């Protein structure tokens with residue numbers, strides 16, 4: 001009988017061991033988003049999944065909006081470790097982490113795309129201050145990114161806070177958004193996303209706010225007559241991991257996640273170039289009667305001044321911790337805009 005080469009045996013066992021360890025450590029990570037796969041959060045999550053799967057044996061299973069419940073439901077599942085990753089926007093996280101509402105404050109974030117992108121990439125408030133606040137709630141904050149300028153849909157045109165008197169405008173379930181729309185003269189109506197279209201259709205509410213791509217993709221324009229830009233905010237969202245899960249990962253897996261987050265960040269920012277204009281064009285084609293209004297500075301100033309006290313309300317709601325966040329955010333914005 002021919003004797004087996006010990007070299008070959010050794011090489012085979014090493015290969016078998018490597019394969020076995022890959023199989024043992026390869027996991028399927030569950031990642032829930034608040035939007036569909038073709039909307040901005042879905043584009044982000046898909047890129048994240050592609051990078052993870054191309055660079056490891058792991059799989060990422062994405063759960064779009066509606067498959068696991070509302071935003072607050074998926075957050076609970078992420079905190080409980082049923083999900084490994086979750087995308088939740090500060091408009092909902094505000095009830096869990098009040099300081100996250102700093103991103104909802106009107107007329108704080110810059111309007112220029114290059115400045116917004118610089119802020120989200122380099123801001124100390126996001127990279128150094130917020131992670132501890134999320135960690136207290138069992139979450140590893142991985143990133144925050146912008147989803148576009150927020151527009152307000154209504155049934156009738158408005159130019160001043162007085163025009164919004166008695167108008168019910170749906171907001172995400174954040175107390176600070178309620179304060180903001182009260183200061184804008186409207187009747188703020190916090191609702192989970194799943195109830196918004198029906199509430200507009202049945203005229204329980206008359207308006208809502210969201211970035212243009214979302215007004216188009218969710219067909220908000222079918223139940224709205226006017227889409228107004230008062231230049232008050234940029235929609236911000238955040239991606240987190242369950243903290244126990246994240247802390248238990250190997251250094252290689254943590255580096256893999258960071259690589260996927262970085263690549264998805266770059267990808268989602270370039271994906272959004274031109275998205276607002278494309279969405280406007282699609283809305284005009286689908287429903288030519290919808291009116292688009294962009295308020296001039298002499299009208300915007302009325303909303304800016306009316307909502308100035310919201311900053312003090314934020315500090316009342318969040319105390320010293322919120323005050324420190326606000327100060328750091330203002331320093332970060334100075335670095336991003338030079339003003």
Ligand code: 6CS
Nearest residue numbers: 034035172193210211214
């Ligand atoms: O308004 C909302 O509730 C939703 N808006 C966006 C852009 N993403 C998810 C969120 O649920």
